[in-house]
Amino acid sequence: MENKIEENNIKIYDDRVEVVYTSGGVGCMLTGGGIMFLASLFILFYIVPTSGFVRAFIGVIIGGFGALFIGMVLFKVVGALLTGKAVYTVQDGYFKGKNKAVKIDEITDMKWAGSSLKYLAIKTTNRKTVKLSSYNLVPEEKVNQVINDYVIPNATPEFKKNWNKRMSNKGA
Incomplete structure (x- = not known):
């Protein structure tokens, strides 16, 4: 499990991608x-x-x-x-936070929410909402980059459509 590429907040290993805090x-x-x-x-x-x-x-x-x-x-x-540097991890078909994990092919929508501590609100195919907190330790742009590069290619068509629509409205 060698670290191939290291960006400021993104570490890419052979078997996983992590968004880490500095x-x-x-x-x-x-x-x-x-x-x-x-x-x-x-x-x-x-x-x-x-x-x-x-x-x-x-x-x-x-x-x-x-x-x-x-x-x-x-x-x-x-x-x-105290639980480690990785805030979000993409590994083995799962998008993981500090305490919870969601199977990527079960995600239907994902958006940023929260006022004091930002978190990702993830909607799944069984209509559950899972909240994965960033604890304001990592920039949204880095997490969005990992989602675009490593989650979206394996996602459901519904999630791809929702994510692309949300990201295209971000610049407007």
């Missing part, structure tokens, strides 16, 4: 998220206790939601980092 991207994400989390805690534990009622009330709302939201996102991202 250390620089992860460092920036964790640094930014860590600073926002600490700012939320600063608001909660330093600003709020020394403020008047209205300012303290607003501080609790901002600091509380900030700490909870950013803390949950950081927790998910760190959990994903």
Whole structure:
């Protein structure tokens, strides 16, 4: 299993193709998220206790939601980092995320979704929707490139049509 070609976020092996995160991207994400989390805690534990009622009330709302939201996102991202560098893998007729896999010939549609953490929403032939998160660790363009090059050639005609329609509208 020798690494043939290595692009910034794409690694191609003899038996699989992986979309991986880079250390620089992860460092920036964790640094930014860590600073926002600490700012939320600063608001909660330093600003709020020394403020008047209205300012303290607003501080609790901002600091509380900030700490909870950013803390949950950081927790998910760190959990994903601990499971390996590959965010998405194409192998043995499957498109795999960190925790789930979908058979390529069962995919009918795939699109990007999510607001804080982007994920691929994949619809299958048995009408199930599978969500494979990118944890915002890899660029959409690199994932789209892997899908175009390694998933679409083995996909169903319905998926090819839906994907081509979605990608042709992206530039407009």
